[in-house]
Amino acid sequence: MGHKRYGYVALAGARGMAMVHETSTGWSASFNSGPGMNNSIRLSRHQNEIRVTVCNNDHTIKVYRVPSMEKLFTLNMPTAINHTAMSPDGTKMLAASDGGDVYVYDVQGAGEYKLLATYKASSEPALSCAWNQSSEIFAVTSQDGFINVWNIHGEKLCQLGSTEGRKTRRAARAVQFSKGPLDLLAYSEHVSTVNIIDTRTFKSRQVVRLAPSDMDYHIAGMTFSPDNQSLFVALEKSLVELKVDVSARRQFPSHRIHLF
Structure with missing residues (x-):
């Protein structure tokens, strides 16, 4: 898996292997985050400092400073x-766990991580998490096919379910909010389907199927473009671009979403 931000690309794989590469200079550094498989790697900014955060199957989250690669915290x-997901304002971090819990950390002035709250997302593993652009709302996907949304005060705003009926295919996986001022939430199911939610009410949803009805296409990830004009979805063998109709989005009636 990988993440690109702030002029760097971070990559992580099996057996703790990880690398950070600076796109403008070609500089890169390889490191090992632990004996287990890496589940996630994310770049973030704390004040004027770039950090890379790695989740390893040895039950640790390790945080390194870029480009010195000094390990700051375990x-x-x-x-x-x-x-993990750092809030856009750089003050909070989410961590989605195999136990189905999501942990909310306060990233304090010195850059230390203090546990603020723990929420139960599922009795099955929590798989991914994301913040909205204002750092006030976060969403967590889980293996049981549900996505739960809370605000920063701990109020659950909604729970949404997968459209897939098969237990082995119903996991809700990648999740992302659109960038401001657009107010959308997108999440992928284990195969073939992407859901787009209106976060003004959480009551309107558009379901986009990317495979024929008799086939399954596994979804590797997705992201909104920086200008919100497109939602890119990575499949096993292709990259699909879904165009966002921003004008229609601002005007669609409450009973139906017209996004793409």
């Missing part, structure tokens, strides 16, 4: 962490 967790 967070020892009760179970493996599948994904």
